Amino acid sequence: MRLSSRKALGIAGRSLRPGRPHHAQWFLTNRCNRQCLSCLAWRNPKPAAELPAREVIRGLDILRSLGIIEVVFSGGNPLLRDDIGEILDHASRSFVTTVYDNGSLALKKLGALRNADFVAISLDSLDEAANDRTRGTGAWRSAMEAIDGLKKEGVSVAVSVLISQANLRGIVDITKSFTDMGIPVLYCLYGSDSTVEKSLFRLGARDGDLALDDRAAAARVCDELIELKRTRPGVLITTRTLRALKKYFLTGERAWSCGALRDFLMIDPGGNVAGCHLKEPGASVFDLPGAWPTRKFRELRTESAGCETCLYLCYVFYSLHSGALGHLSVLWDRRRMIASLWRSAAKSSRR
Ligand code: SF4
Ligand code: SF4
Numbered sequence: 001m002r003l004s005s006r007k008a009l010g011i012a013g014r015s016l017r018p019g020r021p022h023h024a025q026w027f028l029t030n031r032c033n034r035q036c037l038s039c040l041a042w043r044n045p046k047p048a049a050e051l052p053a054r055e056v057i058r059g060l061d062i063l064r065s066l067g068i069i070e071v072v073f074s075g076g077n078p079l080l081r082d083d084i085g086e087i088l089d090h091a092s093r094s095f096v097t098t099v100y101d102n103g104s105l106a107l108k109k110l111g112a113l114r115n116a117d118f119v120a121i122s123l124d125s126l127d128e129a130a131n132d133r134t135r136g137t138g139a140w141r142s143a144m145e146a147i148d149g150l151k152k153e154g155v156s157v158a159v160s161v162l163i164s165q166a167n168l169r170g171i172v173d174i175t176k177s178f179t180d181m182g183i184p185v186l187y188c189l190y191g192s193d194s195t196v197e198k199s200l201f202r203l204g205a206r207d208g209d210l211a212l213d214d215r216a217a218a219a220r221v222c223d224e225l226i227e228l229k230r231t232r233p234g235v236l237i238t239t240r241t242l243r244a245l246k247k248y249f250l251t252g253e254r255a256w257s258c259g260a261l262r263d264f265l266m267i268d269p270g271g272n273v274a275g276c277h278l279k280e281p282g283a284s285v286f287d288l289p290g291a292w293p294t295r296k297f298r299e300l301r302t303e304s305a306g307c308e309t310c311l312y313l314c315y316v317f318y319s320l321h322s323g324a325l326g327h328l329s330v331l332w333d334r335r336r337m338i339a340s341l342w343r344s345a346a347k348s349s350r351r
Helices: 005-015 052-068 083-093 104-111 128-135 139-152 168-180 215-230 239-251 285-291 296-306 314-320 323-335 335-348
Strands: 025-026 070-074 096-101 117-121 157-163 185-189 265-269 272-274
Touching: 025 314, 052 083, 052 285, 083 096, 083 104, 096 157, 104 117, 104 128, 104 139, 104 185, 104 296, 128 139, 139 157, 168 185, 185 296, 185 314, 215 239, 239 314, 239 323, 265 314, 272 285, 323 335
Parallel strands: 025 070, 025 265, 070 096, 096 117, 117 157, 157 185
Antiparallel strands: 265 272
């Protein structure tokens, strides 16, 4: 984790700028060393062209000037890139930086990960067999070893749980188990992209066992997580998001309008930008400052605001917490965790 008052002031200043995007996810590669049932990344017939680190860094500087405050690096597995350390080192100076791994590479790339604000390790169940049914043989063991090893090394590790029908009954237990150890838990919602024909890239694979069919049970999990948040600062989903999801599960009504290309944007390995991964690219990251105020982007924004195609949790979260007030509400929701992170970062900088 890299905390400094310069970084904090830069983020605070940019988060107050209206009419700017604040969240970016950069899919640095579509290569992966796992074959999860929920995912299309590994099914790509060939690896996508990847921008070299110096171009990613140039793109990150453009994102900062545009107003972005948070960057999430995922893929594929971004740790498969040899230059991930260089990219994280640069990103973590300006953004709240999260990087994903399935647990297979984190311990081999410790040096690269030290500056990330969150190293999110994918793990869906406390039960090894249940986890590996959807993530592949050996996934549970390597994820658990990575979580343990990162924590011992003082790297800021979090557990990333994909909520699906298959693990719905275990969400509360996995949350309690890791937050009791002081390890934050964040969440994704299973989704499938199979019906989308033209998109930035495809990510969610259709699987009947994973589709969240029991909406009443999903709504109960939202209530249980809201309850857990009262005593556990490491439950990394806001109460507002949980309330909105619960309402959606029970009534089908969305308490948000999608903020793709308004509050957030996605970038593919080649530097192409779209509002979300299900939309066609609208510009290259290098052309973004010029493209952002154009009529074409205004129309894409309006189209996204009326779109109800998906329920990917990060997109829901960004949409619900847009603008300066939205950011303040996230800070308020996470105030106890932020205070504890700041204390431990200050302690390790004194060592
Ligand atoms: S979900 Fe993540 S770890 Fe699994 S195949 Fe897809 S990119 Fe790889
Ligand atoms: S709802 Fe938003 S994030 Fe989902 S497909 Fe539509 S524009 Fe993309």
